[in-house]
Amino acid sequence: MTYGVSGSVERITPWALGAAVFLLSLASVSGSMGVESTLPAPVLAVAAAASGVAAARARRSPWPLTAVGAIAYAWLVMWPAAVVASYYAGTRLRRRDLWLYAGGAIAVLALGGLVSHRGEGYRALVAGTFANVVLMGGALLVLPLVVGLWVRARRQVLDALREQARQLLREQVLRAEQARGQERARIAREMHDVVAHRVSLMVLHAGALEVGAPDERTAEAAALIGGVGREALSNLREVLGVLRSPDPARGPQPTLADLDRLLDQSRDLGITVNRHDEGEARPLSPIMERTAYRVVQEALTNVHKHAGNAETDVSVRYRPAELEVTVRNSPRTEAAGDLPGSGWGLVGLRERVELVGGRLEAGPRDDGGFQVLARIPAA
Template identity: 80%
Template sequence: MIDQASRIAERIMPWTLGVTVFLLSMASTAGSMGVKSALPMPVLTAVAACCGFAAIFARRRLWPLVVVGAVAHTWLVMWPAAAVASYYAGTQLRRRRDLWLYAGGTVVLYALGGLISYRSGGYRALVAGTLANVLLMGGAMLGLPLVAGLWVRARRQVLDAMRDQAEQLLREQVLRADQACDQERARIAREMHDVVAHRVSLMVLHAGALEVNAPDARTAEAAALISCMGREALTNLREVLGVLRSPDPERGPQPTLADLDRLLDQSRALGIVVNRHDEGEARPLSPTAERTAYRVVQEALTNVHKHAGNAETDVYVRYWPIELEVLIRNQPPTATDGDLPGSGWGLVGLRERVELVGGRLEAGPRYEGGFQVRAEIPTV
């Protein structure tokens, strides 16, 4: 909105300036703001119109306005175009030599105009032909606009320099923040590798040893499952560590709803009855939506393993027109070996993940007993 208003103002201002110069030039020749001229009105109107048109395009081409202003002032003591030309000379002339040439040429023209006015006699000689009035008009019509233009240009240069400096500081700040993030990610990756990966590797080794020396087939099968899941956890951990170490935020292949059955089979292999229910017409969804749904089911099943033991669990995947609903509901536990320790941040992080995609997460105990997690994930 602000940029649009600025563009509109940039288009309107030149025309406003041109109309103002035209009206002031007419007032100057009429005697109300200058010396009244005896020339016919069409001639005066044409000269004033030339001054106005030259002022409209003064930002792009300064010299037409300088020439028109010099002729109008010397011939008719018409000052508006000359004043505007002096202002634009201060803002546009970059080289010092050009400024001195402009100032010297203007002084000569004002002196010439004063001489012509002095020889014209009458009211014009009184107003624009005396030395005091020539100096006064030269200072007012040449000096003040030129100084104002120089001040505006200097101010613009200072603001541009400050803007460039601020942008450079912002870039440096972003770079330092990125470097700090990379260092922190590398530190977290080292900690996870040294602690988590080491412990999981030991778990896989012990499970393998238990599988080899198991006293019965059931124990061997459970040990093999633990070893398999541990290796998969190590694979996932290596992927996460790769993401943390890499400066590129793009991740590798992530699980989607196509991998949901494999996730449920892992829970079934641990002795938990997991029922999947798909409702609605299944359709391809965005990778973000499917990945979020998968993580919701994964975290909910993890909580079932930790806190509900062998409780039967139902997983509902409902395809609605504008959203995907995922509901995980477990029955009250019938036999547990005690709650496993948890970080307490699983559902908090899951809620943040769902809300980041514009969805909503609800989790809590059921009235009939048990626990449920329900997520609504937008698909459009």
């Protein structure tokens, strides 16, 4: 709305100026605001109209208005066009053209004074004496020209300030990007120093346990721990690469095609996991499938932490406009013990789902179990 009003004002202003110059020109030659002319009214109206049209188009070029103003002043002492022409000369003309304009204006003033001096009556008295010519030159030439130069200088200062503000904004954005890059690198170093080191130790101990296991079951458990640890290290390397990169371009990310492998990992840890698919499966955008995978992954992680080996159902429903993913586990077993967690898993998961336009609901069930339900747009 603001832009529309501003555009309307920009279109109306030139013609309003032209109308004002036309009316003032008529007042000038009628004697109410200048020297009365004895020419027929139609001729005066045409001269005033020409001044008004030239003033309305002066934004494109001040030279037509300059020519009209010079003729009108020398012929009829019609001053409004000359005033507007001097103002636009100050705002638009370059230094060389300004000197040319000033020389032409002085010549026109001198010519008008000479014509008025040879005339008779009131015109000779008002515009034909040397003192009045100088006075009218200051009013019609110098003052509007100075105002135009001041307006142009002010515009240039404002433009320079705007450009400086844009430059400062660009520098601020650049500094913020640099700060983010440095923070990402710091986080990557800390994660490598703390997490990667300890996971590597876990994998080494699991390998040693597998080699020296007293029985086959222990060896299988050690092999499983080592495999999970090595996969965690691989995922951690991907995350560290993203954090170190100034323009994070992710490598291959898991999708719904990898869901069975994720469920098998939980089954290998002793949890009964049942998968249920409903609806006709169809390809979705990678970000939607990745979000669905992360929902199941985080929900199963919470089952491992807080519900022990509780039986878990994973449902994937393909609906016309959305993909519905549900992870529901039965009540926790007596042997289950809470493992430490960050407390931000479901919060981050909800943000991930909402970023793609979906909804996440998570909470306890009436039977004592827990349910995570995500509805993800399928578009």
